[in-house]
Amino acid sequence: MADRLRLGIVGAGAIAQVGHLPALRKIRDVEVAGICDNDVVKARALADRFDIPDVFHDLSELIEFGQLDALLVCTPNHLHESHVLAGLAAGLHVLCERPLALTPAGVQKITRAQAKRDRVVMTGANHRYRPDIQMIRSFVQSGELGDLESVRAWWFMSRMARTSLGWRQRRDQAGGGAMFDLGHALIDMSLWLAGFPKVERVSAVFPERGKGVEPSGTAMLALAGGLAIHLDTSWRFVGPGERFGLSLRAAKGSARIAPLSIWREHHGVAQDVSTAGAHSRETPFLLGVRAQWAHFVAAVRGDATAAPLAEQLLGMEVMNAIYQSAESGRDVTP
Template structure:
């Protein structure tokens, strides 16, 4: 085992407490030494619970601590790039909750800061680390699907608006609604499976039809802090179409609220040798063998995997020099370019070229 890495945390809200913290605490090569949050009481309570000595309300003070190897950023989206660039320039590795940034320019600044300072920059893409995703990626890499030429993906919630009235639904702070919140997950997964083709054009549409409802049937609506009479100036549904330089295409659909039967995620890929369907984590493959059409359902076993934790383990392995990253900063830059162009297309009512 290499020496322990000392970790500082910026942002101690629900996503950190529920999805990041358990993995950091369980990792034998990580020591959480400092927490930072603009709500001091929130960070202090967490520090007291886990014996963490240092608590800050200003991330700059945390970065000046001088004995931190890596930071985990779980702030509202607007501040991801600001904190990441400052940390990278201070010679500190960065793990960041998605999305990478709220503009392509800010994502590019992050990538350039990582390269200039020789530090690891990685943004949460936990869906790459589920057993089904790992299996499908290997299946594709072995050539079983042939050329993947089109696909569709989405995450639809019936009623699952997070932190209504707070930063999630305030465009200045979040960058948008479900497209940037949920789309980053499954668009990334689709692009990764397709070999990260270069996007060349997008067409998007956004809608806001449920800003007046307080109904919820999704556990995900518990993220963020609701504010009565707060701001809601983002979409609750986004649809779109992405075209790539190899003529492949991808259809997308993401909602926090829409009249569908139930919440669900899906990724569908169509290749010349086989197709794949990943719905609510269940993987099925469709092809032909010995002159007959066949359906295949891999036996994944009963493994329960914390995908967030698996990504954090991978980050540590990369920082310690034992693995090559499966996610590089350029993937984040490309992602934010796609999302930004989809929003621009929705405003213009026309296709946007990249």
């Protein structure tokens, strides 16, 4: 591998445009060598904007001619599994936007291929790398807040933000509606903060159920040790912008983001231990994406360890249980 990681991108959609490519501009160890999309006009416009030398219509061409070290997968959900497997088959390291696959079986197939090829595979989890979430996790891990008792996470978007993408309205391509789209990040963030305790049962309610995808959904996870995780998602939020947040309550403290606030008990008195940190003009989202890329590069070079794909398998099993509960009206064990 050369001094710089040669990266190919498949998928020229929104997450590549507003997330990965702006972040990669500041990652000196990565060179974006080519981009691929079935909409070549869109791919060419993005290549011109971000100085990407080559544009391809087909992933096989990108892999064959790009002389790549790694692949970024930003395609619609139903293509993730096959594109990750294609990258691994070519001997590439892969960073794939969530979800890694549409089913637990798909995640397991990728896990076997990753082990066989001995390559780094990471799933997009920029929420883990946000400075505010990192700060909260440090307090949780240190034990300063005591045992976690409740975690609440929510993500609301307006109807136009998601329903304008046709493939998101098809369950066979998207995997589901608002819960599948937004809930994967919430599940991963919440379980990661809690240290991935065993999920004992899941209960979910979707206000609208049917053959289509759900525009909103809520779920509650009961975990070993008495911890409860509450998830709330919607594609039809009425209000300014979107809403992404998390709050937690523990035996000796509490925390939330947007804005960051951390409180702990000190000699029987509630104490604000929040810290603003270094000022940045960038959003927590972009800071998280860039930190994720730094971790990916370090993992490829052997200087860091990528999160085990077993965590993604657990998240997919929990998501399956959420949909089973919403459809049956009963608690489900993942």
